[in-house]
Amino acid sequence: MKVIVIGCTHAGTFATQQILTEHPDWQVVVYERNDNLSFLSCGIALWIGDHVSDPNKMFYSSPEALTELGATMKMRHDVLSIDTDAKTVRVKDLTTNEETTESYDKLVMTTGSAPVIPPIAGIDNTNLKFCKNWNDAKTLKEVAPSLKSVIVIGAGYIGAELAEQFALTGKQVTLIDALPRVLAKNFDQTITDRVEQDYRDNGVTLALNEKVTGFSGDNEITVTTDKNSYTADIAVLAVGFRPRTELLKGKVEMLGNGAIITDEYMQSSNPDIFAAGDSSVVHYNPTGKDDYIPLATNAVRQGILVGKNIEHPTEKYLGTQASSAVALFGKTLASSGLTVEGAQARNVKVDSVTLEQDYRPAFMVSTEPILMELTWDPETRQVKGGAFFSTYDCAQSANVISLAIQTKITIDDLSMVDMFFQPNFDQPVNYVNALAGAAVAQAGTK
Secondary structure, eight states, rough: OEEEEEESSSSSHHHHHHHHHHTTEEEEEEEEEEOOBBBBBGHHHHTTOOOSSSSGGBBBHHHHHHHHTOOOOEEEEEEEETTTTTTTTEEETTOOEEEEEEOOOOEEEEEOEHHHOOBBBTTTTTEEEEEEEHHHHHHHHGGGOOSEEEEEEEOSHHHHHHHHHHHHHTTTEEEESSSSTTTTSSOOHHHHHHHHHHHHHHTOOEESOOEEEEOOSSSSEEEEEEEEEEEEEEEEEOOOOEEGGGTTTSSSSSOSOEEEEOOOBBBSSTTTTTEEEGBEEETTTTTTTOOOOOOHHHHHHHHHHHHHHHSSSSSSSOOOOOOOEETTTTTTEEEEOOOOHHHHHOOOEEEEEEEEEESSSSTTSOEEEEEEEEETTTTTTTTTEEEEEEEEETTTTHHHHHHHTTTTTTTHHHHHHOOOOOTOOSSSSHHHHHHHHHHHHOOOOO
16 A cells, blocks of 8 residues: 655644554655744744753654664655646646656645745735744744844734743744734633733733734834834744645635534545644534644644544544643743634624632642633533633643533532642632533533
8 A cells, every 4th residue: 555645743743653553554745844843833932932951852753763664754755746646746846847747545644734824915025924834943043142122923822822931032022913802712801801911011012903904124124004004123024824725725615714614523524634743624613613723733633543444434423622821921821612702703692701719728828729611502501612711821721621512511510529628729619610610500400
C-alpha cells in the first residue's frame, strides 16, 4: 500500500507516525513545503517574551525521526495538483525546480491552514509581519529587541498573547480588532471586561470595533482603520486562519470556507482521501455539528485517527469541545464549549449563569477569587460550555467542563460530581460543583 501525506505539521506528523506504527510495511511518502515539521507555533509569543528555554525544543519531531520510522520524507516539495481519478499528484522540488508525477493508493490531506490576508491597500508592506510558522517566529524574535512600538491586528488568542508579551517587554502596543471585544470568540463580556482592563493597566491602546482599511509607510508602518490611524515600528497581522485546501476544491465535499468534510473515521467523501487538522472540519460536540476550529489538539487526535482508520474503519472520532486556555498579565483564562455569544452565532439556545467566589477557604493565609460562567441546554439541562478567569491557575477546570460536555452530563449531575476537598486546593464544595449548583438554582429543580 502506498500512502502520500501532503503537509506535515501536527496532523501530518501524527498521521505518518500512526500509519507506520499500524502498518510498518507500507510505503508512506510525505511532501512538505518547508524544511521543518512539527513546530509548535502556539509558543511564538512565549519565545518573544523570553519564556522558552530553547526554541529548538518547540519541535517535537523531525524529518530524521519520521525517516527512521520508515517514511520517505520529501522536504521542500510543493504539491501542485491532485488527479483524484488517476490517483496521482504533481510535485515540484523547490530546491531543484524539477516536477514529477507520483501515484498513490491512499491520500492524506494535512495541508493545514494559511493566515487570513485581507486584500487591502498596502498589504505587502515590508513592516507588516505574520505569526504562523517557524520563519515568522524567527523574524519576530530577531526584530523584537530593537522595537519601541508594535501594532497587533487581531485580538484572538495569538494576537492577545503577542500584545501582552510585547507590552511586558516594554513596547508601546496597540491592539486592533474589528470585533467590539478582546477574545470575543472565546469568552463572554463578563470576563473580557476584566481582560481589557488588564491591557489598559499595562499601557496597551485598545482599538476595538475598528476595521483595518490600509497600510502605509517605509521606515515605520501606519495602520489606517475606518475610525483612526496608528503608527508603529512594525505591525503583526493575526486575524485568523483559513483551510489550505485549494488542491481538492471541487473534488471532495467541503464547508463554505474550504474545510474538508470528514466522517467519524476521518474519511472524506472520496473513500481514498483522508483529512485531518486545520484542513478539515471538526465534529463540535456542544452543537453536534461540523465546525471549523483550528487547534493543535484537534490536529493531533485527528492525525492519530487517520493512521488507525486508513485501512479499515476502526476507531471513531470522539469530537471536540475546543477546550483552550491562555495566561495574560498573570491571569489564567480557560474555556471549553459554548459561550453565550458563541451559541447565538450558531443558533443554539442556551441558558447561562455567572459566579465569582474564592477557590479555597477564607481561613487560609491567602486565596483568590475565580470568575466563572456555565452554559447549558435549557431543555435537556446538559452542560454546553464553561469559562474561568483568575490569578489562580484554574486552567484544568476547562478539562472538567470538556469531559462534562463530551459525556453529556447535566448541570444537576455536575453539581454533585465527587470532587475532593483539601483546604490547600479548594472549598468543601469545589468551585466547579458550586458553579453547576448555581446553574441548578437558577434553572429550578427538574
